[in-house]
Amino acid sequence: MTAPQPSGPDTHGVAVDAYTAAQAAQDAAVGHETRTFKLWRGADGKGDFQDFTTETNDGMVVLDAIHQIQAEQCNDLAVRWNCKAGKCGSCSAEINGKPKLMCMTRLDELPANEPVTVEPMRAFPHVRDLVTDVSWNFRVKPRIQKFTPRPPDAPDGTWRIQQADVERVQEFRKCIECFLCQDVCHVLRDHHKHEEFIGPRFLVYAAALEMHPLDVAERTTALKDDFGIGYCNITKCCTKVCPEHITITDNAIIPLKERVVDEHFDPLRALVRLVRGPKRK
Ligand code: SF4
Ligand code: SF4
Numbered sequence: 327m328t329a330p331q332p333s334g335p336d337t338h339g340v341a342v343d344a345y346t347a348a349q350a351a352q353d354a355a356v357g358h359e360t361r362t363f364k365l366w367r368g369a370d371g372k373g374d375f376q377d378f379t380t381e382t383n384d385g386m387v388v389l390d391a392i393h394q395i396q397a398e399q400c401n402d403l404a405v406r407w408n409c410k411a412g413k414c415g416s417c418s419a420e421i422n423g424k425p426k427l428m429c430m431t432r433l434d435e436l437p438a439n440e441p442v443t444v445e446p447m448r449a450f451p452h453v454r455d456l457v458t459d460v461s462w463n464f465r466v467k468p469r470i471q472k473f474t475p476r477p478p479d480a481p482d483g484t485w486r487i488q489q490a491d492v493e494r495v496q497e498f499r500k501c502i503e504c505f506l507c508q509d510v511c512h513v514l515r516d517h518h519k520h521e522e523f524i525g526p527r528f529l530v531y532a533a534a535l536e537m538h539p540l541d542v543a544e545r546t547t548a549l550k551d552d553f554g555i556g557y558c559n560i561t562k563c564c565t566k567v568c569p570e571h572i573t574i575t576d577n578a579i580i581p582l583k584e585r586v587v588d589e590h591f592d593p594l595r596a597l598v599r600l601v602r603g604p605k606r607k
C-alpha cells in the first residue's frame with residue numbers, strides 16, 4: 327500500500343497518524359509481528375535459553391525465524407537443516423516443548439503473544455545450541471537383519487504377490503528418519519535404554535522388512551532379545567509426533583509384538599519351531 331502523503335502544514339499531524347494506522351492495518355493483514363524466541367544456547371548438555379526478538383509474518387516457519395536471527399543477530403547460532411521441505415529429517419527440535427520439524431512448524435500455528443521456545447532433542451547427546459548427535463541411530467540400523475527375499479516364484483525370475491501385501495508396507499517407507507519418535511519415547515528419553523531398545527523408528531524399519539511379502543528372514547528372536555520390543559508399553563507418543571503420520575504403534579509395533587508372542591510364547595508354535603528351525607515364513 328502507498329503511504330498517504332501529508333497535504334499541508336495544518337494537516338501534517340493528521341496525515342502522519344493516518345499513515346501509521348494504514349501501515350499498522352496492512353501489517354496486521356499480512357500477520358507482521360515482532361515475536362520473541364527463547365533459543366537454547368550452549369554446548370555438551372550445558373546451557374540456557376537466550377531471548378531474541380525478530381520481525382515475523384504468518385507465512386514464516388520456525389526455521390525461517392531462526393535463520394533470520396542467525397543472519398541479523400547471532401551468526402554463531404548452531405542449527406541443523408537441509409531441505410526446508412519436511413523431507414530430510416534434519417531440523418528436528420523441541421518447539422514449545424513438543425518434538426517437531428522446525429521447517430514444517432508455521433508461526434501462525436503457535437500461540438500468539440507468547441515466546442516461542444526452541445531447544446534441542448533430549449534423547450540424544452547434545453552437541454551445540456539446537457544440534458544433537460543422532461549418530462546412535464545410524465549404528466542401530468545395520469544390526470537389523472537385512473531384506474532377504476525368497477527364491478523367485480517363476481522360472482523367469484519373477485514373484486507373485488498380493489497387492490494388499492504390497493500396500494501394507496508402503497506406509498513404513500515414508501519415514502524420513504527425523505528421529506522425533508525416538509526423542510519422545512520415554513524408554514530412550516527418560517530411561518536411556520539405548521543399549522537395549524532400538525526405538526520406534528527402527529521397529530518401523532523392522533516391520534517394513536518383516537511384513538514385506540517376499541522377505542523370509544527371522545527377526546523375532548532379535549526383536550525379543552536384542553532390540554527390546556518388550557520395553558514398549560504402547561503409549562503411542564511416537565505415533566502422535568510422526569510428521570509423516572505413520573501409525574507406528576498400531577501398524578508396526580503391535581503386529582511385531584504379536585509375531586514375537588506367536589513365535590516364542592505359544593507352546594504349539596514353539597514345538598513346530600523346534601522341529602522345523604527358526605524360519606517362520
Ligand atoms: S508406543 Fe512404545 S515405542 Fe512408541 S513412544 Fe510409547 S513406548 Fe516408545
Ligand atoms: S517414524 Fe516418523 S517420527 Fe519416526 S523417524 Fe520416521 S518419520 Fe520421523
Ligand code: FES
Binds near residue numbers: 407408414428429430
Ligand atoms: S530441513 Fe529438512 S526436514 Fe526440515
